[in-house]
Amino acid sequence: MAYDLEEQEQIAHLKALWEKYGGFVMTVITVVLLAIAGYRGWGWYQANQAAEAAAVYDQLRTAVSAKDVTKIKEHAGTIFGSYGSTIYGPMAARLAAKAYHDAGDLKSAKAPLQWAIDKSADPSLANVARLSLAGILLDEKAFEEALKLLPTDQDGSFAGEFADRRGDILVASDKRDEARAAYKSALDKLAPRSALRRVVQFKLDALGEVRS
Secondary structure (H helix, E strand, C coil): CCHHHHHHHHHHHHHHHHHHHHHHHHHHHHHHHHHHHHHHHHHHHHHHHHHHHHHHHHHHHHHCCCHHHHHHHHHHHHHHHCCCCCCCCHHHHHHHHHHHHHHHCHHHHHHHHHHHHHHHHCHHHHHHHHHHHHHHHHHCCCCCHHHHHCCCCCCCCHHHHHHHHHHHHHHHHHHHHHHHHHHHHHHHCCCCCCCHHHHHHHHHHCCCCCCC
């Protein structure tokens, strides 16, 4: 097929452009394709990790139901070591901690909760672990250590729960005035329809009014 002069000039121009920039264009295309492949590969890896973690978590639940402490430690350790970045990490921490606590082993119960506080990528799950660990420390009468887990500048959905737990710790350490302030703070921060409000109000009423 014959080309007219204008078409021949366009073809020559395109050839010149390709000779000049063709290598760069191919490099960009290669990088883009590799990025797409990497993204898909990472997605597959994450899905595979989650599936494997779910299977181990089911084994952990079975061990908890059977009160098999050895298996609980084995499966929880596997999740923490290999699948800690998945949602099953902090979930396993809470489950294992409760099993240890129910077995009366408070020392073992603290370790997975501290792991969840330090490692959880979900702030909500880390805050739940803080509340649980503070409760265990309260049982151990480690009041100052428990209070350090519950900062007074906590904002958001856990602010009321933190204040309530601080009140419990302060009551136990015989700091009644500070406990009143903590419970009042909890009432200020809890949602209007929170079921915890009634409990906090009962605790506050039990302390009585401050006498001058």
